[in-house]
Amino acid sequence: MTAAAWRDPPSAVQALAAAGIDAAGAEIVDLSRFHDVRLAAGHVVKRLSRSARDSGRDLAAELLAYRLAGWNDALAAAVPRAVLLDERAQVLVIGAAGRPLTAFTAQSAASLGELCSGWHRATSGLPIPPTRSAGILRLPDTSPEEWALTTDAARDLGARLAADPLLSDVLREGAAAWRAGCLVHGDLKADNCVVAGDRIRVIDWELSGLGDPAWDVACVIADQLAFHTGAHIPAFVDAYGASGDSTRRRELFTIARLAHLALEQAEHTADPRAAEPAVELALRLATTRRPA
Numbered sequence: 001m002t003a004a005a006w007r008d009p010p011s012a013v014q015a016l017a018a019a020g021i022d023a024a025g026a027e028i029v030d031l032s033r034f035h036d037v038r039l040a041a042g043h044v045v046k047r048l049s050r051s052a053r054d055s056g057r058d059l060a061a062e063l064l065a066y067r068l069a070g071w072n073d074a075l076a077a078a079v080p081r082a083v084l085l086d087e088r089a090q091v092l093v094i095g096a097a098g099r100p101l102t103a104f105t106a107q108s109a110a111s112l113g114e115l116c117s118g119w120h121r122a123t124s125g126l127p128i129p130p131t132r133s134a135g136i137l138r139l140p141d142t143s144p145e146e147w148a149l150t151t152d153a154a155r156d157l158g159a160r161l162a163a164d165p166l167l168s169d170v171l172r173e174g175a176a177a178w179r180a181g182c183l184v185h186g187d188l189k190a191d192n193c194v195v196a197g198d199r200i201r202v203i204d205w206e207l208s209g210l211g212d213p214a215w216d217v218a219c220v221i222a223d224q225l226a227f228h229t230g231a232h233i234p235a236f237v238d239a240y241g242a243s244g245d246s247t248r249r250r251e252l253f254t255i256a257r258l259a260h261l262a263l264e265q266a267e268h269t270a271d272p273r274a275a276e277p278a279v280e281l282a283l284r285l286a287t288t289r290r291p292a
Contacts, residue, residue, distance in 0.1 A: 039096060043083065048090040057206070059090045064128065065205040066092065068183065074122035075183070078115040080194070080201045097203075098196030104224070109232035111200045112193060112220070113239030116185075120213040123183035131209030133186030134253075136260040137175040140168035154267040157275055161259050170286045171259070174252035184211035189223035214246045218253030225254070226261050226278045251289050258282035 036049040048059055066082040069075040080097035101108055139147070140162045149155045161167055185192070186207030194201050217240060224230045242250060262278035269275075 042096050044080075044094050044096055046092040046094075059092060059206065060087065061129065061132070061208045062205040063087050063090075063092060065183065065208045066094075068123065068126070068128075072119070072122055074115075074118040078119050078202050079205070080203065094203075097201040098194040098199070101190050101193040101195045101200065103228060104190050104232040104236070106232050106235045107198070108190075108193070108195060108200055109235040110239040111198070112188075112202070113236040113241075115200065115202065116188065116216055116220075117240045120182045120184070120216070124181055126183060126210070128183060128210045130180060131184050131186045131207055131211035131215075133184070133207035133209075134178065134211065134215055134256070136256050136263070137171050137178065139259070140171055141175075149263065149267060151267050153272055153275075154263055157263055157266045157279070161262070161279070164283070166286045167255070167259065167283060170252055170255050170289070174249070174256050177249045177252060179212045179214075179249070180210045182210070182213050183208060184213060184216045185219070186211065186215070188216045188219040190228070191223075212249060212253070214242070214249040215253050215257075217242055217246070218250050218257050221250070221254045222257035222261060225281060226258060251285070255282050255285045255289070258285070 036047040038045045046059065046062075048057070063085050065075070066079060066085055069079050069082070080094040082092065082094050084091060084093035086092075104112075135142075135148075139158065144155055144158065147155070147158050149158055185202060185205060186209065187204060188202070192202060192204045194203060217237065220236055221233055224233050224236075258278045259282045262275040262282065265275040265278060266272075
């Protein structure tokens, strides 16, 4: 079946059939609370959900990342193998590349650092659309209507963060320091990785695009500080080999990413206190950061 024959978004079985995979009668497992992602016949089918369409989102950035991986060896080493890419129907089918990596080990952190550094170098200067992942940097200078937050808790927290003089200074400084130079994942963290044996692969490239490589490094650091022990941050950073001139940007972006994670917590959890640890950590780092 071709995309032209699809008047409506294809089912998982239809998408797999278009990739030459017979999934008739196969068990179909829903893998995500937020996206239309199904596991069937040893493959993952990702489609644009109705809620995503209604909110103006699409899979264009993710599909482009997999297209680039078709000729960029460093990026191909970082992503699962794609068997169907359909921009018109907004469908991605990839091989199931392993089990979710919910927490780093020193080895997996180092592996991710090497992969990330590799695709950053290999995609430097590519003329691709910008990432949409760092909007938090513009929080103090945009209106609440532009924040795309849907819950009262998240909007209230956004207003609180934007009004904080210390944090708003950090966000503005981060926006001014931003250097877009390569393909960034935009939402890099352990939860967006899968592992099979000693091989790690990065998934969920929806927010990818041209961006500052220090943002990806900061995403990993912030996630580890907010939700894990942080013990494997050195293994990741050492393997990545971040240069000295990116240290200040990495520090600014780590604080910004913590603020972003706090907003996500406020947006997606019913507990009004869930965002507070990330907020407190962001403010503490903002207080102790080195001056420009």
